[in-house]
Amino acid sequence: MAHDAPQATGPSKLVIRNIGLLLSGALEKPILDADTIVADNGRITAIGRAGDVDTAGATTIVDANGTTVAPGLIDSHVHPVAGDWTPRQNQIGWIDSFLHGGVTTMISAGEVHMPGRPRDVVGLKAMAIFAQRAFWTLRPGGVKVHAGAPVIECEMVEDDFKELAAAGVKLLGEVGLGGVKDGPTARKMVAWARKYGIQSTIHTGGPSIPGSGLIDKDVVLEADTDVVGHINGGHTALPDDQIRCICEGCRRGLELVHNGNERSALFTLRTAKEMGDLARIILGTDAPAGSGVQPLGILRMISMLSSLGEIPAEIAFCFATGNTARMRQLDCGLIEVGRAADFVILDKAQHSPGKTILESVQLGDLPGVGMTIIDGIVRTQRSRNTPPADRVPEIVGP
Numbered sequence: 582m583a584h585d586a587p588q589a590t591g592p593s594k595l596v597i598r599n600i601g602l603l604l605s606g607a608l609e610k611p612i613l614d615a616d617t618i619v620a621d622n623g624r625i626t627a628i629g630r631a632g633d634v635d636t637a638g639a640t641t642i643v644d645a646n647g648t649t650v651a652p653g654l655i656d657s658h659v660h661p662v663a664g665d666w667t668p669r670q671n672q673i674g675w676i677d678s679f680l681h682g683g684v685t686t687m688i689s690a691g692e693v694h695m696p697g698r699p700r701d702v703v704g705l706k707a708m709a710i711f712a713q714r715a716f717w718t719l720r721p722g723g724v725k726v727h728a729g730a731p732v733i734e735c736e737m738v739e740d741d742f743k744e745l746a747a748a749g750v751k752l753l754g755e756v757g758l759g760g761v762k763d764g765p766t767a768r769k770m771v772a773w774a775r776k777y778g779i780q781s782t783i784h785t786g787g788p789s790i791p792g793s794g795l796i797d798k799d800v801v802l803e804a805d806t807d808v809v810g811h812i813n814g815g816h817t818a819l820p821d822d823q824i825r826c827i828c829e830g831c832r833r834g835l836e837l838v839h840n841g842n843e844r845s846a847l848f849t850l851r852t853a854k855e856m857g858d859l860a861r862i863i864l865g866t867d868a869p870a871g872s873g874v875q876p877l878g879i880l881r882m883i884s885m886l887s888s889l890g891e892i893p894a895e896i897a898f899c900f901a902t903g904n905t906a907r908m909r910q911l912d913c914g915l916i917e918v919g920r921a922a923d924f925v926i927l928d929k930a931q932h933s934p935g936k937t938i939l940e941s942v943q944l945g946d947l948p949g950v951g952m953t954i955i956d957g958i959v960r961t962q963r964s965r966n967t968p969p970a971d972r973v974p975e976i977v978g979p
């Protein structure tokens with residue numbers, strides 16, 4: 582079982598050298614011309630060619646051996662409950678398994694699988710504050726889990742949102758999973774949340790499990806959440822004409838999830854591409870779910886959207902990194918000076934017919950993860966979950 586990961590104890594300096602391909606996470610320039618990254622005390626301080634950056638005094642040196650470095654992947658839609666255990670499929674260590682799939686940050690869309698989840702206002706607020714605190718303190722494997730996402734109920738008043746925000750809650754769980762399922766009430770509460778700096782998302786599509794309900798395009802557009810949660814359904818998607826209406830009828834984030842309808846994900850992607858709106862596409866798994874827990878879910882979404890959606894792989898990586906970081910106001914997700922030193926190091930899987938990692942992903946194969954780094958600290962080496970890569974990075978010093 583994964584335990585609370587160690588934090589840095591003193592000043593640290595990480596150098597990653599011999600990078601073969603550097604993916605930035607930024608749509609406007611997805612590939613950077615650099616082979617070295619330096620991070621001091623968990624923050625990126627230099628990106629460049631080996632001769633041009635100051636690598637002296639490193640406390641950790643990673644030789645990338647010509648592999649690919651990308652920002653650590655962000656899963657925009659998970660349902661954590663307690664530590665690294667999920668009651669949904671009664672599994673222990675699922676977050677650590679996601680780390681082996683390159684995920685370094687997760688965002689809760691509500692702790693809805695909590696057995697006996699309270700639905701009264703005091704109870705749901707208490708649970709959200711508890712989850713926010715607990716996951717901020719415990720980082721399974723080092724993974725940053727942004728949790729504490731209350732599911733709104735009709736009895737809530739503006740002061741409840743003010744109180745939640747003052748207590749450190751920054752997210753709403755999926756609107757529609759609680760008692761609020763109508764547009765006008767959702768709109769009013771989402772606006773209250775926004776007023777106090779709380780970001781919102783909504784369950785889009787048919788019911789996910791017995792007890793949840795349909796949220797159609799009219800409710801989605803009226804609620805006006807910051808993110809259109811699983812626009813490709815979780816699992817049941819809205820009809821294509823409704824998905825198009827949502828894409829065209831708002832400027833909010835369009836979230837595609839693994840535990841959704843893949844055809845609808847591709848339809849959304851094509852629609853966003855036609856509109857010149859790829860910056861709105863972000864990725865999640867919606868795990869744990871009825872279909873299980875998918876440690877490689879984000880890599881699978883990148884590969885599926887790149888291969889079947891005919892998107893260059895370096896762009897598809899942005900959907901799971903820079904796009905999400907910008908939309909969610911996270912300090913990670915981009916290879917940029919000042920950002921958190923959260924990385925995934927990958928290479929082409931052995932025997933993939935692609936000539937390069939990008940070509941292999943565009944052919945529908947998954948890359949192999951060779952290392953993950955969070956806050957400048959190496960968290961895992963060769964992944965236990967991905968197919969083995971051609972080449973792997975190594976820790977070579979100081």
Ligand SMILES: [Zn+2]
Nearest residue numbers: 755784789815
């Ligand atoms: Zn949902």
